[in-house]
Amino acid sequence: xxxxxxxxxxxxxxxxxxxxxxxxxxxxxxxxxxxxxxxxxxxxxxxxxxxxxxxxxxxxxxxxxxxxxxxxxxxxxxxxxxxxxxxxxxxxxxxxxxxxxxxxxxxxxxxxxxxxxxxxxxxxxxxxxxxxxxxxxxxxxxxxxxxxxxxxxxxxxxxxxxxxxxxxxxxxxxxxxxxxxxxxxxxxxxxxxxxxxxxxxxxxxxxxxxxxxxxxxxxxxxxxxxxxxxxxxxxxxxxxxxxxxxxxxxxxxxxxxxxxxxxxxxxxxxxxxxxxxxxxxxxxxxxxxxxxxxxxxxxxx
Amino acid sequence: xxxxxxxxxxxxxxxxxxxxxxxxxxxxxxxxxxxxxxxxxxxxxxxxxxxxxxxxxxxxxxxxxxxxxxxxxxxxxxxxxxxxxxxxxxxxxxxxxxxxxxxxxxxxxxxxxxxxxxxxxxxxxxxxxxxxxxxxxxxxxxxxxxxxxxxxxxxxxxxxxxxxxxxxxxxxxxxxxxxxxxxxxxxxxxxxxxxxxxxxxxxxxxxxxxxxxxxxxxxxxxxxxxxxxxxxxxxxxxxxxxxxxxxxxxxxxxxxxxxxxxxxxxxxxxxxxxxxxx
Numbered sequence: 001x002x003x004x005x006x007x008x009x010x011x012x013x014x015x016x017x018x019x020x021x022x023x024x025x026x027x028x029x030x031x032x033x034x035x036x037x038x039x040x041x042x043x044x045x046x047x048x049x050x051x052x053x054x055x056x057x058x059x060x061x062x063x064x065x066x067x068x069x070x071x072x073x074x075x076x077x078x079x080x081x082x083x084x085x086x087x088x089x090x091x092x093x094x095x096x097x098x099x100x101x102x103x104x105x106x107x108x109x110x111x112x113x114x115x116x117x118x119x120x121x122x123x124x125x126x127x128x129x130x131x132x133x134x135x136x137x138x139x140x141x142x143x144x145x146x147x148x149x150x151x152x153x154x155x156x157x158x159x160x161x162x163x164x165x166x167x168x169x170x171x172x173x174x175x176x177x178x179x180x181x182x183x184x185x186x187x188x189x190x191x192x193x194x195x196x197x198x199x200x201x202x203x204x205x206x207x208x209x210x211x212x213x214x215x216x217x218x219x220x221x222x223x224x225x226x227x228x229x230x231x232x233x234x235x236x237x238x239x240x241x242x243x244x245x246x247x248x249x250x251x252x253x254x255x256x257x258x259x260x261x262x263x264x265x266x267x268x269x270x271x272x273x274x275x276x277x278x279x280x281x282x283x284x285x286x287x288x289x290x291x292x293x294x295x296x297x298x299x300x301x
Numbered sequence: 302x303x304x305x306x307x308x309x310x311x312x313x314x315x316x317x318x319x320x321x322x323x324x325x326x327x328x329x330x331x332x333x334x335x336x337x338x339x340x341x342x343x344x345x346x347x348x349x350x351x352x353x354x355x356x357x358x359x360x361x362x363x364x365x366x367x368x369x370x371x372x373x374x375x376x377x378x379x380x381x382x383x384x385x386x387x388x389x390x391x392x393x394x395x396x397x398x399x400x401x402x403x404x405x406x407x408x409x410x411x412x413x414x415x416x417x418x419x420x421x422x423x424x425x426x427x428x429x430x431x432x433x434x435x436x437x438x439x440x441x442x443x444x445x446x447x448x449x450x451x452x453x454x455x456x457x458x459x460x461x462x463x464x465x466x467x468x469x470x471x472x473x474x475x476x477x478x479x480x481x482x483x484x485x486x487x488x489x490x491x492x493x494x495x496x497x498x499x500x501x502x503x504x505x506x507x508x509x510x511x512x513x514x515x516x517x518x519x520x521x522x523x524x525x526x527x528x529x530x531x532x533x534x535x536x537x538x539x540x541x542x543x544x545x546x547x548x549x550x551x552x553x554x555x556x557x558x559x560x561x562x563x564x565x566x567x568x569x570x571x572x573x574x575x576x577x578x579x
Binding site: 027028029052053072073074075076078079080082086087090091101102103104105108109112123124125126127128129130131134148149177178179180181182184185234236240241243246289292 | 353354376377378379388389390391392393394396397398403404405406407410411414415434438443446447448449450451452453454455456457458460461462483484485486487488491494496499500501502
């Protein structure tokens with residue numbers, strides 16, 4: 001059952017190059033920190049990082065010097081406050097980090113256009129806000145049927161999208177449940193897709209519940225198996241969001257020295273996610289999800 | 302609508318000056334009164350786009366009192382959420398468990414919001430101006446910000462599309478300037494032009510719930526005081542706002558939170574005071 005299964009080290013080495021446009025998606029749910037840590041370890045530079053919510057995951061990539069540009073729509077530590085590496089880069093010397101800013105709907109429309117093979121996405125939005133004034137890529141089009149002026153955003157076509165998921169088979173047929181974010185759109189928009197899963201399952205598990213498949217094998221380049229790869233984000237049914245970590249991150253990220261110590265200890269100092277879990281003793285037990293299994297459905301005919 | 306007159310009420314705001322009632326035992330905090338007042342604005346059966354913090358508390362308070370059929374939608378995709386614990390983030394796993402639907406974000410923004418299926422949206426921010434425009438992007442110039450704030454998220458489109466929006470913000474000179482540094486989420490007027498002329502489908506910020514009063518836009522779109530909380534005066538509100546704040550000819554009054562509402566807020570909805578701090 002080798003299929004497309006590779007290590008995280010191999011997947012990042014093959015598909016994330018210096019200067020690549022990289023998407024690690026997941027809206028609060030299923031954010032692949034394990035992949036970001038490997039990108040930091042491999043010292044990738046000049047990346048254009050796209051994501052609705054940069055979250056701690058891109059704050060770490062920014063602090064580690066991997067990012068040239070950030071494309072985003074909400075840059076905060078959810079429920080806590082700021083992303084301090086991002087703020088230092090944007091509030092400090094000009095040019096430290098290029099940014100291109102949208103709203104969530106704008107980013108969603110960009111991914112959807114990319115996934116649909118269209119040059120741009122259309123939305124009724126951005127009248128009465130200053131966003132188009134600071135982002136010339138937000139433009140408009142006149143509807144040929146009604147004459148209404150609608151906003152447009154260009155398609156986003158990443159070089160690589162990294163999606164964390166609950167399970168996939170060895171070919172990359174990927175099943176996700178819980179919050180879906182824009183995982184599917186980002187994957188279909190991308191030239192390459194790396195799927196990182198909690199569990200590798202047999203193809204017959206996928207075939208038993210095909211409606212749950214969000215990303216199909218033909219668009220997947222690599223499958224990586226790294227349980228707890230989304231921590232401190234979460235995987236519904238597997239482990240809870242580590243809200244304590246997000247709260248504690250405020251103090252770490254505020255202080256550049258503490259941030260560097262964190263990266264040294266938990267990223268550069270470790271080879272992979274298994275080592276990260278071994279170092280974070282008690283984490284798996286603390287966050288383990290309680291089972292709430294759905295009834296299942298019949299696919300019979 | 303939200304309250305029954307027979308219930309005991311809290312005795313005004315803590316820390317007030319001229320309005321303090323020293324004999325009162327159970328005073329309520331500004332956050333508590335804002336959550337309770339916002340909850341009463343919601344009608345049973347409405348579809349509400351919920352945010353984290355006080356909007357979430359207001360919606361769940363309404364659901365626990367007069368609006369059991371309120372449909373809570375979170376931008377993360379949870380529809381009909383019934384969170385059993387207080388969500389710390391907009392994407393808490395507890396929003397999914399037991400919800401009616403989990404929609405991808407394309408559906409949330411296109412089919413629900415853009416297609417006019419959301420009755421109420423909640424907004425807040427660092428700054429709000431006299432026209433109800435909200436800034437969550439930068440303090441200072443965009444290219445060289447004094448403080449870089451998180452940005453729009455879904456707020457900008459909620460402000461455009463929700464049938465009506467409710468804003469919850471504490472009064473203060475810095476938070477209520479005459480003009481915001483950056484318009485992230487549109488209010489009633491954009492550089493002089495009314496939102497209707499700009500083609501925005503929603504009615505905009507029809508109520509701003511603060512810790513001293515409720516504001517509503519005039520026919521021209523300028524926010525003015527429409528109701529005062531017990532013990533507050535127009536002057537006490539004007540002192541906290543960066544424009545010559547007007548008041549409606551006939552001011553409404555606001556009933557204080559009932560003991561039942563406070564009990565729900567304090568003991569059930571936010572027992573650790575994550576969002577009811579001040």
